[in-house]
Amino acid sequence: MWEYTDKVKDHFLNPRNVGILEDADGVGEVGSIACGDALTFYFKLDEAGKIKEATFQTFGCASAIASSSALTEMVKGLTLEEAKNITNEDIAEYLGGLPKEKMHCSVMGRDALEKAITCHLGEPEKEVEGEIVCECFGVTDVEIDRVVRENHLSSIEDVTDYVKAGGGCGNCHDRIQEIIDSILGTERPAKKKAPALTNLQKIKLIEESIEREINPNLKKDSGRLELVDVDGNRVLVRMGGNCASCVKSPITLKHYVESKLRELVAPELVVEEVQ
Amino acid sequence: MDVIYLDNNATTKVAPEVVTAMLPYLSEYYGNPSSMHSFGGNVAAEITRGRENIARLIGAESPNEIIFTSCGTESDGTAIRAAIESNPAKKHIITSRVEHPAIKNLYETLSKKGYRVTFVPVDHQGRLDLDYFYQNLSEETAVVSLMWANNETGVIFPVEEISQEVKERGIVFHTDAVQAAGKFKMDIKTTGVDMLSLSGHKFHAPKGIGVLYIRKGTKFAPYMIGGHQEHGRRGGTENVASIIALGKAAEMAQEHLDGTGYERVGKLRDKLESTLLAQIPHSMVNGDRDHRLLNTTSIAFEYVEGEAILLMMNEHGICASSGSACTSGSLEPSHVLRAMGVPFTAAHGSIRFSLSRYTTEKEIDVVIEKLPPIIKRLRGMSPFWKESMASN
Numbered sequence: 001m002w003e004y005t006d007k008v009k010d011h012f013l014n015p016r017n018v019g020i021l022e023d024a025d026g027v028g029e030v031g032s033i034a035c036g037d038a039l040t041f042y043f044k045l046d047e048a049g050k051i052k053e054a055t056f057q058t059f060g061c062a063s064a065i066a067s068s069s070a071l072t073e074m075v076k077g078l079t080l081e082e083a084k085n086i087t088n089e090d091i092a093e094y095l096g097g098l099p100k101e102k103m104h105c106s107v108m109g110r111d112a113l114e115k116a117i118t119c120h121l122g123e124p125e126k127e128v129e130g131e132i133v134c135e136c137f138g139v140t141d142v143e144i145d146r147v148v149r150e151n152h153l154s155s156i157e158d159v160t161d162y163v164k165a166g167g168g169c170g171n172c173h174d175r176i177q178e179i180i181d182s183i184l185g186t187e188r189p190a191k192k193k194a195p196a197l198t199n200l201q202k203i204k205l206i207e208e209s210i211e212r213e214i215n216p217n218l219k220k221d222s223g224r225l226e227l228v229d230v231d232g233n234r235v236l237v238r239m240g241g242n243c244a245s246c247v248k249s250p251i252t253l254k255h256y257v258e259s260k261l262r263e264l265v266a267p268e269l270v271v272e273e274v275q
Numbered sequence: 276m277d278v279i280y281l282d283n284n285a286t287t288k289v290a291p292e293v294v295t296a297m298l299p300y301l302s303e304y305y306g307n308p309s310s311m312h313s314f315g316g317n318v319a320a321e322i323t324r325g326r327e328n329i330a331r332l333i334g335a336e337s338p339n340e341i342i343f344t345s346c347g348t349e350s351d352g353t354a355i356r357a358a359i360e361s362n363p364a365k366k367h368i369i370t371s372r373v374e375h376p377a378i379k380n381l382y383e384t385l386s387k388k389g390y391r392v393t394f395v396p397v398d399h400q401g402r403l404d405l406d407y408f409y410q411n412l413s414e415e416t417a418v419v420s421l422m423w424a425n426n427e428t429g430v431i432f433p434v435e436e437i438s439q440e441v442k443e444r445g446i447v448f449h450t451d452a453v454q455a456a457g458k459f460k461m462d463i464k465t466t467g468v469d470m471l472s473l474s475g476h477k478f479h480a481p482k483g484i485g486v487l488y489i490r491k492g493t494k495f496a497p498y499m500i501g502g503h504q505e506h507g508r509r510g511g512t513e514n515v516a517s518i519i520a521l522g523k524a525a526e527m528a529q530e531h532l533d534g535t536g537y538e539r540v541g542k543l544r545d546k547l548e549s550t551l552l553a554q555i556p557h558s559m560v561n562g563d564r565d566h567r568l569l570n571t572t573s574i575a576f577e578y579v580e581g582e583a584i585l586l587m588m589n590e591h592g593i594c595a596s597s598g599s600a601c602t603s604g605s606l607e608p609s610h611v612l613r614a615m616g617v618p619f620t621a622a623h624g625s626i627r628f629s630l631s632r633y634t635t636e637k638e639i640d641v642v643i644e645k646l647p648p649i650i651k652r653l654r655g656m657s658p659f660w661k662e663s664m665a666s667n
Contacts, residue, residue: 034619057658061582
């Protein structure tokens with residue numbers, strides 16, 4: 001049994017704003033019966049251009065109905081510019097959270113809202129961007145890319161929970177992993193598994209790192225670091241400039257210098273100060 | 276709020292008589308049945324009686340053909356592994372596309388370990404494609420495993436006939452009878468079944484006790500290797516209280532089958548099914564209505580989603596289960612309904628009701644009263660419902 005919050009249960013058992021909105025100013029349809037859930041979202045604007053009324057029709061599970069109901073409440077009184085900023089996280093948060101496997105319900109809400117706004121602005125409905133990665137649920141690389149970036153996803157399972165991609169036959173798992181890897185690779189550089197360094201390479205790399213990364217930073221505070229020796233994984237340094245007299249220098253040493261060297265050279269390094 | 280429990284294919288209430296029978300073995304009679312003293316020996320005698328009751332329930336030749344396990348899954352796994360280990364030269368195994376995960380996932384694992392696996396399809400009513408099945412039997416086939424009754428639809432496979440044919444070709448035949456045991460009369464000795472699995476908690480014994488029937492003369496290798504228990508076919512100290520409970524539950528199931536108990540359950544099921552179909556448009560039964568367990572019905576309500584139905588029924592204390600994707604955390608509807616080619620419009624909104632001897636007519640009447648408005652309400656929210664009605 002799913003662990004739904006009281007708010008999800010309330011919006012499921014007593015959904016707000018169900019139905020078709022006659023002469024709506026915007027309508028957005030997403031999902032399909034084959035996929036197991038679908039939502040049609042309607043809104044109407046007042047004279048000031050704010051959303052006066054919003055309604056929905058949903059085929060789907062309890063969290064799909066609750067997410068739709070929440071969305072119609074959230075957008076009321078907002079301008080379209082403001083409504084555009086609603087993310088799937090916002091919908092989930094409004095409901096006090098959704099089980100991870102049900103996050104795709106909140107994504108469906110966000111997508112329907114976007115489509116309805118596009119529809120109102122008279123912009124041509126966006127052609128399906130990108131190419132289909134998941135054949136089972138018709139999900140494109142552009143959609144996967146977006147959901148991974150916006151929600152900081154890091155596994156195929158996450159992607160399936162958020163946009164369903166990969167939840168069917170599984171043939172697209174490699175492609176999804178590639179997309180995740182390329183994003184993690186550009187935005188959160190994975191720590192390179194450095195091949196074992198020779199002593200000489202290690203010392204050179206430490207020297208380089210101090211000169212290129214660490215000293216330019218310390219220089220901002222008129223500080224400086226000098227490499228004295230390397231003994232196994234012990235990096236012996238001398239603090240110069242303002243650092244020599246700064247009471248915070250032990251903290252700088254551990255928090256900044258050591259972690260930087262561990263990141264750039266080898267995770268086993270220990271930095272020690274010598275006089 | 277009273278619970279109306281119509282999910283008996285998931286698990287059943289432990290019969291009060293069963294609880295009474297097992298309790299002394301959790302308190303005063305704690306002896307080990309393997310011991311030399313009579314304090315333990317008396318326990319062994321009771322285990323023998325339990326074994327006899329199970330043998331009688333399935334129509335086995337001898338109680339020695341019964342071994343106790345921890346669950347249906349263990350019985351299934353033990354049977355298949357024993358069959359392939361005893362026939363190491365044969366690298367082909369057969370099953371159906373609608374098996375329980377205990378068999379389905381085991382076969383899929385074996386397919387990655389060098390076994391050629393045939394999953395035999397079923398038709399729209401969940402009936403096995405017998406032509407396909409026989410065409411795929413070969414010299415290479417080590418074991419055939421077919422469920423006797425399907426957990427989702429209740430559809431019964433013709434295990435008696437098929438097992439005879441298979442046996443004549445010298446192939447081991449196993450049946451997963453977890454849903455079937457205690458629900459219709461069996462006479463296993465007259466069939467070609469070599470091994471059969473069953474599970475206690477599906478017929479009013481507690482969870483954690485299962486049985487594997489191994490026909491005398493069947494080649495066997497134990498899965499749980501250990502002491503001499505179960506004649507060396509399954510090591511580990513006996514789960515005494517649960518075995519006593521299972522024996523009592525088997526005796527009660529036998530009485531139930533000998534009397535008119537199951538016919539009553541069937542009549543209640545038919546009342547539930549026919550009334551719901553009459554009151555709710557765009558609803559249909561999944562599975563072959565002529566060859567089905569008397570306690571089970573799987574009904575598809577088009578254009579609504581199963582989890583939503585279950586949770587709204589839950590508000591009235593009604594317990595059932597669904598073949599929909601959302602309930603399981605997977606995204607696709609059940610593999611059984613997909614194998615049957617049930618359209619997506621129906622598969623997502625399929626609900627299984629499974630009754631037991633404790634189900635009352637009053638409970639069925641409550642479901643008949645509460646469910647139609649739930650379906651109507653959910654259809655009122657569904658964007659597909661109006662479209663479909665408009666096109667009619």
